[in-house]
Amino acid sequence: MHDAEGTARIVVNNGERVIDAPRARPLLFNLMAERIFIPSACGGRASCGQCRVRITAGADTNVPEERGILSTEEMGRGVHLACQTKGYRELHVQLPAGYLQARQYSCRVRAIRDPAPGMREVDLAVDAAGLQFIAGQYVQFVVPGTEHDAEPVYRAYSIASPPSCSQSMTLLVALVSGGACTPYVFERLRPGDAVFVNGPFGGFVVHPGSRELLFIAGGSGIAPVRAMLLDLAERGDSRRATFFYSARTAADLVYRADMEQLAARLPGFRFVPVLSHPKPGHAWSGEVGGMPAALARLLPRLDHHEAYLCGGPGMIDASIGALVSRGLDPNLIFFDKFS
C-alpha cells in the first residue's frame, strides 16, 4: 500500500521510530523531514561520505555513486549513503543513538561582519535551549527553498566560538562564487533574520592527553581551530600548542588579533601565520610560502605531538605528508576537509 501511493516505510532502530515518507526522496531528506538529523556536509551530493548509515533490510545494493566512497568491508556490513538511498519500499535502518539527539535549532542573526575580503562572520543567537557541542564540531546551515527550488539546501559550517557560549554561535563563511549557500549568506542574509541550523555533528575534536598540540589551518579552516584554542584556554589546559595558519596576504589573516592575544597570554602557545602571496611593499617579517614548505622548514621531530588540520583538501593532504616525514604517527593526525 505504501508503494502504490508513492510512499515507503522507514523503520529506525527496530521500531524506535517508524516513518512513512515519499519513496522518491532520498533517505537523508526523509529523515530530516522527521527531524532526525544525521551528519551530512555536502548536502546530498555523495561527495562528503558523512551520511553513512547501516541498513539491515530493504536497500538497493547496486548504487554506483556509493562505490567510490564506501569500502568493500562497509558494503558487506550493509553501510549505505543516506543521500543516495531512494526508491525503497520498506527500509530498516540502524542509527547510532547520538544521531537521534542532534536537533534543529532556530537562531537569529545577531551580527554580520567581514573580517577579511571574501570572508563573512555570522554571529547567531541560539534559541532558548542553547546548543551543547564540543569545540571543533560543525552544524548544517539550512538555506531555505525558493520559488524555483522548494527543497532547502544544507551546508556544513564549523562553529568558530567556544562551547561556553551555548546561547550564541559564530560561523565563518568563505565566499564560493556560484555556490548554493555562500552567495545566500553574503547577499541575502541580514541582521535580525531567522535561520535554522542542524547539529551538532563531527568528531574533529581535541583528544584528551598530554601530547604537544599542532594546529594547521588555511582560510576559513581557522573556524574550528579558534573554537578549540579558546576552549583549551578557558579550561586552563596547559598543553603546549602551536598554530600554523596560512592565508594569501596579511589582510586575509582572519582572527589574527585573537591569536596574537592568546599567544601573549599563554606561555605555551605559539601562533605562526604563513602568507602565500604577501603584498609587495607591505611590511611582513613573518613566514612566506606554502604551508607544507613552511612546516618542513619549521617543524622539529614530532615524537610527542598530535596534529589537527582544517581547510581545503589540497593543503591538508600536502601538510599531512610534511608531518609524517617529521615522524608523526598518522594515527595522531586528525582533520576536517572543507570539501
Ligand SMILES: Cc1cc2nc3c(=O)[nH]c(=O)nc-3n(C[C@H](O)[C@H](O)[C@H](O)COP(=O)(O)OP(=O)(O)OC[C@H]3O[C@@H](n4cnc5c(N)ncnc54)[C@H](O)[C@@H]3O)c2cc1C
Ligand atoms: C565538516 C565541514 C565543515 C565545514 N566548515 C566550513 C566553515 O567553517 N567555513 C566555510 O567557509 N566552509 C566550510 N565548509 C565548506 C562548506 O560546507 C561549503 O562546502 C562551502 O561553503 C561551499 O558551499 P556553497 O553552497 O556556497 O557552494 P556549493 O554549491 O557547494 O559549490 C559550488 C561549486 O564550488 C565548488 N566548491 C565548493 N566549496 C569550495 C571551496 N571551498 N573552494 C572552492 N570551490 C568550492 C564546488 O565543487 C562546486 O563546483 C565545511 C565543510 C565541511 C565538510
